[in-house]
Amino acid sequence: MTVTVLFAAGEALWPEYAPHLRAAFDEAGLDAALVTEAEPGAVDYIVYAPGSPLQDFTPYTRCRAVLNLWAGVERIVGNPTLTQPLCRMVDPGLTEGMVEYVTGHVLRHHLGMDRYIKGAPGWQQIVPPLARERVVAMLGLGELGLACARALKALSFAVEGWSRSGKTGLDIPAHHGEAGLEALLRRAEIVVTLLPRTAETENLLDARRLAWLPQGAVIVNPGRGALIDDDALLAALDSGALGHATLDVFRIEPLPEDHPFRHHPGVTVTPHIAADTRASSAARVVAENIRRGETGEPLLHRVDLTRGY
Structure with missing residues (x-):
């Protein structure tokens, strides 16, 4: 039939x-x-x-x-x-694209490539730590989050994950709950957000939680724009508490030309290209x-x- x-x-x-x-x-x-x-x-x-x-x-x-x-x-x-x-x-193609995006930007921030790409003056020999010495927090342990976490683990990054529901039996350390999120964020130098947008995850990274991050930490968000409080993120960047934010998703898309993210020196905007x-x-x-x-x-x-x- x-x-x-x-x-x-x-x-x-x-x-x-x-x-x-x-x-x-x-x-x-x-x-x-x-x-x-x-x-x-x-x-x-x-x-x-x-x-x-x-x-x-x-x-x-x-x-x-x-x-x-x-x-x-x-x-x-x-x-x-x-x-x-x-x-x-x-x-599978979407997953591969997301892995490539996340891996590329995590490596970019880990190696401090922006200072050279933008033409740092002088001869600044700033040697990054080894990947195994860099804690990466993967917020979201679904299909995409796990794929990205495993790719980063294969490069020897110290990857740990967090999910709302809690995951067990994974090949990376996994946390859940508010206490687990705080413990992870207080050690994470690079945070990747790959959670779905729900009532519980909207503004997950607000001013209080952003303040848990170590000085100079970096955020890579190819998940959902609403996962991060925009104003709190800008305030953390302006104060120097955060080092950089690479954002691929936004509350309004296309991102308006007059949005502060467009012109902030601490923000990299990509036009929702992480995965398709x-x-x-x-x-x-x-x-x-x-x-x-x-x-x-x-x-x-x-x-x-x-x-x-």
């Missing part, structure tokens, strides 16, 4: 994704019709992206899963009409979840709607 897959991720993405999705369906042996319009009652799966015109899921009574093309689900998870299973995107979903590999994840839905197997990367991720 042919399953109907509604592509509701926006017109702009259709030319990019359509051929890859159809190829992935064929590769998975799926008899699937990929469409951009259909009667709601005839739709079996929805391929989705936040910002889609589709906001009312109530008529989609036959839909067995909503398959998000983004890793972040905060813009859909609170939709009260969404009763269907929701799966976020964990794309690759259509070729993401299509295989979508196809695999449809195959699982049709065979009764558990869906991959299913979101807990009560927790928000």
